[in-house]
Amino acid sequence: MRKKSTGIGKLLFLVYICVLLETILFAGQEQTSPDWHSYDLPFRVLNITSTGQLLWICGTDETIAVSSDNGAHWQVKHRTADGGLL
Numbered sequence: 219m220r221k222k223s224t225g226i227g228k229l230l231f232l233v234y235i236c237v238l239l240e241t242i243l244f245a246g247q248e249q250t251s252p253d254w255h256s257y258d259l260p261f262r263v264l265n266i267t268s269t270g271q272l273l274w275i276c277g278t279d280e281t282i283a284v285s286s287d288n289g290a291h292w293q294v295k296h297r298t299a300d301g302g303l304l
Contacts, residue, residue, distance in 0.1 A: 255290075257292065260281075262277045263275045264303060272284055277303065279301045
């Protein structure tokens with residue numbers, strides 16, 4: 219013989235769904251943080267490092283670039299067409 223549902227199971231299920239939706243929405247908000255920006259660079263970046271206040275990146279075509287403003291602007295220091303990977 220089956221017991222009748224008391225509604226507590228339904229309530230717990232609704233709470234679970236609400237928590238799940240809130241978690242998904244919160245995770246989506248973190249990904250759209252205004253602190254992150256993307257920049258189109260003329261090469262594929264393979265590595266990044268910093269020295270003091272400078273950010274250095276390197277990648278395809280033997281390219282090396284530097285930024286002194288936290289990545290807002292990049293100055294290419296070296297690039298060789300059809301060069302190797304750095």
